[in-house]
Amino acid sequence: MSRLRPVPRMLAAGWRLALPLLLCACATLAHAQSAPAGADDAAADPPDRVARLSYLAGDVALLPAGAQDWNDAVLNRPLTGGDKLSTTPGARAELELDGGALRLAGGTDLGLLDLGDHLAQVELTRGALSLSVRSLDPGESYEIDTPTVALVVDRPGTFRVDVDRDSGATTVGVLAGNATVYGENDAQRDIVAGRSYRFDDSALARVTVEDLAGGDEFDQWSADRDRRYAAATATRYVDEDVVGYQDLDQYGSWQADDEYGEVWYPAVTAADWAPYRYGHWAWIGPWGWTWVDDLPWGFAPYHYGRWVYRPRGWCWIPGPRGVRPVYAPALVAFVGGGRWSASAGIRHGAPVGWFPLGPGEIYNPWYRASHGYYARVNASNLRWRGNERAREMARIDEHYRYYRAGAVPPNARYANRQAPRGFTAVAGQHFADAQRVQRHLLPVDGRQLGVAPVLARGNGLPPTRAGNPAARGPGRPPAADFRREVVARHDPASRIAAAGHAPAGAVRAERPTNVRLLGDHRAPPSPAAAAPRATAATPRPPDMRAPAAAPSFRGEPSTPRPGELPSAHFAHRPPFEHDRAPATQPAAPRPDATPRAAPDRTLPQPPRLQRLPPAEARPRERAGGSPATLPTPPRFERPAPARETAPREFRSPPGPRLERAPSSERAAPRSESRGFAPPREAPRPMPSYRPPEPHAAPAAREHGGGNGDHPHATAAPHGRNDDHRHP
Known part of the structure; x- marks a missing residue:
């Protein structure tokens, strides 16, 4: 018969000392299990911002993140990482963000790869988009990934990006501001206002640079939208x-x-x-x-x-x-x-x-x-x-x-x-x-x-x-367009994967499989607390002229090639005859990026919140600073009007x-102008x-x-x- 051995005094004393610690540990574990999962895990927080579907015209389809079926896009829907949009020829759409806007022409496929607090990253596999950046907080940037290049914009400006449906070549027109284009083997190129850049390969070895000579009806519409933002007095x-x-x-x-x-x-x-x-x-x-x-x-x-x-x-x-x-x-x-x-x-x-x-x-x-x-x-x-x-x-x-x-x-x-x-x-x-x-x-x-x-x-x-x-039926956009590979400077996979928390029955975001990284680049760092916010100063819009023929880039014939819109560098070429969407309206001058208006000190002002210690992660105030002034955009000429479906x-x-x-x-x-005159009443x-x-x-x-x-x-x-x- 075995006998129980007495516990040594030193060991018993050790247990007596450890018991309170063990009880505290058990209590802590029980409290942690009772607390909501991820309640104190900032990595599980959703982003502070979204994109809003703020304009729709024509047939615009939406594929929500993780879903299998396309459905009709609706006004005011918030969009975030993993969502995809597709427009048919003649359609248009606008995505509004804080301080900027992305606009889609007809026949365009665009996916939101990442929409975090510091990076707005999209893929453009086909068609044309316009990016207008009015203001940026320190450390914020936009990235547009195409089959050949990654365009990174970290300051105010206005840009036009076109992707050829057949070759995947990317044309970037810089109407205001400047940006950087990245390619393979650490290749990069700065691009400046007033120029158009066509990139035929990811190594940036074949680049065609031309003066920006004109725009089409999509540019006019985008310019009208920019003016609307600039004129808002709210x-x-x-x-x-x-x-x-x-x-x-x-x-x-x-x-x-x-x-x-x-x-x-x-x-x-x-x-x-x-x-x-x-x-x-x-x-x-x-x-x-x-x-x-x-x-x-x-x-x-x-x-x-x-x-x-x-x-x-x-x-x-x-x-x-x-x-x-x-x-x-x-x-x-x-x-x-x-x-x-x-x-x-x-x-x-x-x-x-x-x-x-x-x-x-x-x-x-x-x-x-x-x-x-x-x-x-x-x-x-x-x-x-x-x-x-x-x-x-x-x-x-x-x-x-x-x-x-x-x-x-x-x-x-x-x-x-x-x-x-x-x-x-x-x-x-x-x-x-x-x-x-x-x-x-x-x-x-x-x-x-x-x-x-x-x-x-x-x-x-x-x-x-x-x-x-459910699915939209036979007219749904082909999913193959979004399987086309794009090159990227930052990896969006982690953000989309982290956004998949959903109950049974909800769709879950998937990691993108068509993104090829240009090196090992991660998300940009958080902005410095004292860095000023970059804003765009809006110059006077250029005058318009109406030539007898459609505008063209320097060194090119003024008559468009068959199957192309006026100013073909600004619109993708439809693959079939019935996909053409000819212009309906003459071009208008594209405005520069709109300004961030100074607070009206004659009206009652909500108080600014003071910055709290970093550990509490309070809302951050923007520090003041001189706005970034952009160069005056080139003058546009009016193309010959044509019919559009x-x-x-x-x-x-x-x-x-x-x-x-x-x-x-x-x-x-x-x-009446891009600013406003403050009313002459005493502050309240x-x-x-x-x-x-x-x-x-x-x-x-x-x-x-x-x-x-x-x-x-x-x-x-x-x-x-x-x-x-x-x-």
Whole structure:
């Protein structure tokens, strides 16, 4: 029979000393397992920015990251790494980013390889694109990867890139600014304004350099879009890195509010309109459920800032200027579950409800978010006085502790929850199927609303197969075009692979297989804190002349070759006769990159947030500095007009009509030039934040079942209407 040996005294003493450490380690492990995965892992954070699909004309197809089937692109959809776009001949599309825009001509295939905080990297396998860079933060750059070269732009400028469909040769026209082209074996070449460069091989051994002599109708359209950004006056009240700011002038008006400073009222008259009601929810990784609005202005007010209901109606409060805005998929609070789901008794699944967050209310992401991201996405979209910063940041930190625990603070108050039409609900099945909300509204009375709990981490619904649109049929773009190899200076694989966090049923991004690296280059470093932001100074547009024949590059015949558009260096050659898209309008001078307007010191200014210690990863302020001045672009000549097949008609979903703001209301003045003259009124102090008083509960069945029609919308929008889908 074996005997138990006594434990030596020294060993027993060692265990007594180690036991508290072991217990602490176990407690730490248990806490780590109870915390949300990746909550403090900044590497799992989504990027702070996206691209917005801000213009569509003709047949434009979208292949979301990780999806197998093409579907029709829709206005206001956010795009990120892994998404692909394809345009048919005669179509056009614009991707708006913070401080820049990418525009696609007809017959173009473009993929977003990486859209991180410091690098916007795209692949162009066929067709033509225009890149207009208005401003860049330190360390930011654009990279356009083609079958022969990688174009890197790290300062403001305007560029045109064409890829020959047959040979893959790349032509880069520099209308303003300068950039660098990279090739094999560490080959590189600086390119300057006023020149066109054709690269026939990746070694940059065969380069044809010519003077930039003219443009086509695609250049004219791109120039018109640039002028629209430059003329926008909303930057008096909104940071110019807020994507979609240029739409606010046309579709609403600004008014000074005694409590919240300058606020924006949309020009809508539909009786049942409310924020986050006219559109649909789409699953877009890595954020998950994302709001996609139907109205042409419906991007900035739904992904930045806060909403509040005032006596005049719903208005939007932008975040502070001078702080880089952080994109959010939707600034709402979801409700559901518990007694409300059981009591609603709705077909098509338990109901899902939401309401817009109000002033000072903290946003809880329903995706992975570190402490630094949580602080940035809230601080950059909330407005307060400078002396309130410490208190408000402490409040954000307090909410984050509840967020990590999967709970909502017990004292959280929400002003918009019971505001008129503030609460919206649909059946869970309709939500997950990405159905249009206004067609499936559920009636919700005040008693049901009172017991509906706010969800700390969103509604938790996975997307359904119906929520991922099906194939477009025989007319879908050929996937072979995106298997064409491109060369790249930076490796996009890690970013796309990291964006694949999604529940069952959601598509996942895949690593690109057609990208060949030019050496071992990784993502660019983070910008220096004190480095100034580069902006473009806009010179006076050049005059136009109308010659008898289409323009040409020096040394080339003025008559285009068969199958080519005027100025063939600026448009790819269609492979078939029926693919031609001849020009419809004469060329116009392309403007230089637009300026970053200085803050208007005569108007109430939101306070700038001070930089916090790096460990807290707070929103970073931009340091001032002299703007980068670009050379005057070359003069354009007008080509001979020709006919173009009109793009197909697009029937947008029914939505509320828009009205012209009454003349008695305070609207942002329109500028006749690229700048604006500040109004001569005395500056008003920024009012301190005071949470609005909750509104009384709405009457029962306020939200009747919607059918998509809006009989109460009678007026039309004012100003130009050039950012809808065009027939």
